[in-house]
Amino acid sequence: MSHELTADEIGIVLSAAVHAPSIHNTQPWRFEVQGPVIDVLLDEQRMLPLEDVSGRAAHIGVGAAALNVRVAAAMLGHESRLAVHPDPARPEVTARVFLFGRSAPIAGLSSLYGEVTRRHTYRGPLLDHPIPAQVQRQLDDAAHYEGAGLHWLDSAARSGLRTMLRQTDDLELHDEDRLHERHTWIGGDRSLDGVPQNALGPSPVRPALVRDLDAGFDSAQRSQAVFETDPSIVVLTTRDEDATAWVRAGAALQRMLLTATSYDLAASFLDQLLEHPEPRYQLRELLGGRTWPQMVIRIGYPAQSLPHPGRRDWRDSLDRWF
Ligand SMILES: Cc1cc2nc3c(=O)[nH]c(=O)nc-3n(C[C@H](O)[C@H](O)[C@H](O)COP(=O)(O)O)c2cc1C
CATH class of the missing domain: 3.40.109.10 (NADH Oxidase)
Incomplete structure (x- = not known):
């Protein structure tokens, strides 16, 4: 055939x-x-x-x-x-x-x-249920198949991460150029690309380990919710740090996320820690200094359902077929 x-x-x-x-x-x-x-x-x-x-x-x-x-x-x-x-x-x-x-x-x-x-990024509150060890192992295997590693952070590491996040979020809030770039993609009504306001989820009543992509921009229109206090955080890493490793990390991320979805888990990301050199270096050190963090993933069982961002039709991205 x-x-x-x-x-x-x-x-x-x-x-x-x-x-x-x-x-x-x-x-x-x-x-x-x-x-x-x-x-x-x-x-x-x-x-x-x-x-x-x-x-x-x-x-x-x-x-x-x-x-x-x-x-x-x-x-x-x-x-x-x-x-x-x-x-x-x-x-x-x-x-x-x-x-x-x-x-x-x-x-x-x-x-x-x-x-x-079924897989979507979920930025709402998580239920207080632990992820069974056997499911964690399936996610580890999914990332390994594609050549990446997963590091599940213990409570000391999560507490270190919290401090790094506070510092990084503060940097972000004062960077007008970055905020301007972000708001060309985030917020409002969007159907084909970007993240519409309704997919951002509620804003946390108290500081939470979730990235507020809206960063206060549209906050008057957003509902509020109490978030979990200490979610599972897992960092996807690669041995190398170059464009090839990034593509492989993307394949590993997706294999791990699809596997997570099959167990009704949902994830969101804390990419701000990787977008600035200093917190990324600190995170690398926190993980032992031998691998490169490529994704910081907050993962658990979703407490509600939220709308999803749309996509452009695949035909709009097909350049050649011969
Ligand atoms: C490399 C990468 C970084 C991302 N960083 C973040 C992030 O920091 N915070 C967040 O809420 N979502 C983040 N996302 C999720 C995207 O916003 C999301 O994939 C996109 O809006 C499409 O929506 P969907 O995942 O629900 O299909 C990231 C996704 C990728 C691939």
Whole structure:
């Protein structure tokens, strides 16, 4: 049977891809399909020059989209392999998924397909239920499969993180240029990209370990809620620190998040700690100094449901199909 995708299958695979998480829902990807090869390109028009100076976060989004391509392809019966920066002559090709022989749905990845549209970033309060150790191990395995590690923070480390967050949030509130960039993507009514106000969730009555992306901008219109006092925090790390490691981190993040969704867990992120060099360095030291933190993830069982941000149609991101 052919390794190539039919037109319908391309729609299935690319609509899975665009459901990936991306910083501020910028969706910084473009696609090209050539026979059994699906390329994900970084869209430089959709990057954040101030909040994501190095492009780390945008590369993570591309890696997450590539993982979703593999999950949908597995559901269609394709073995696949991910190559990062496969073509030196075309550095804009950030991730390439090669599809191989087709048979029954591929065990493992294909079982995550049902979670692709269920997974969403959840910034509301969490229930006070611990995550069972056996579920934590499944999440560890999901990240390991894609070459990343997970560090579950103990209470001393969480307390260190709280102090770092207070300092970083203070920096953020006084950086007009960054706030201006953020508000081109966050708040108000938005349907195709960016994060609309209703997806931000309630603002915490007391300081909580959740990032308030709105940073006081639209706060008059937001409800308030009491948040959990001490959520589980897990940091996704890589051994290397370069664009290839960021894409691999994105694939690991997405595999871990889809696995978490299958256990009805929900996550949000504290990316501000990684966007400034000083807290990122402090966090690296907190984790032993040998790995690079790529995502700081608050994870648990959601106490309510919240609206989700929308997506552009996958056809708007398909540059070439031949
Ligand atoms: C690299 C990266 C960094 C992110 N940082 C944050 C963050 O600091 N705070 C937050 O609330 N959401 C963060 N997000 C989540 C995005 O806002 C979210 O994925 C996007 O709005 C799409 O929404 P969805 O995940 O609900 O589909 C981040 C996502 C990625 C991939």
